[in-house]
Amino acid sequence: MSPEEREWLAQEQAAAFERNNGADVHDGALSAGYVAIARALRQPIEVQLPADFAARLAAMATQQRSAVEVESGLEKRLLLILGIIFGVAALVVGLIFGASWFAPVLGQLDQLGQSSLSLLLGLLACLGGSAVAQRLPLLLGRKHQALA
Numbered sequence: 001m002s003p004e005e006r007e008w009l010a011q012e013q014a015a016a017f018e019r020n021n022g023a024d025v026h027d028g029a030l031s032a033g034y035v036a037i038a039r040a041l042r043q044p045i046e047v048q049l050p051a052d053f054a055a056r057l058a059a060m061a062t063q064q065r066s067a068v069e070v071e072s073g074l075e076k077r078l079l080l081i082l083g084i085i086f087g088v089a090a091l092v093v094g095l096i097f098g099a100s101w102f103a104p105v106l107g108q109l110d111q112l113g114q115s116s117l118s119l120l121l122g123l124l125a126c127l128g129g130s131a132v133a134q135r136l137p138l139l140l141g142r143k144h145q146a147l148a
Contacts, residue, residue, distance in 0.1 A: 014038045 001009075014034030019042075050056075094101075112120070 010034055011038075018042055 011034050014032075015038045017035055018038040
């Protein structure tokens, strides 16, 4: 018998000893050390949580700000400036390299045909509508909070 099997058997004997309140179970020397552990595991855990623990935890969760939310005015201004820089850079790149980038795309759109093009436009409309629908409650919630 391997050492792991002997340990497992000793643990099982200690658990059986504790379940039977020490009656009719062989209490080996190896399992004697596990009896105290088995006894402790059978006792209920006494948790000393206050009566209003759930209410306080819920209040703490609602008070904390979202990790995504920008907190300072400086960060908001820097993000706005960064967005403007990216927009201007995209416009400049589009003006410089636009013809060489968009010509192949327009050529592929000519090959799609009318039905495929309408399916593509329908897909884009669905994606746009979904994006707007997801942001609409946030926008309405913010306006409602500002009015209150």
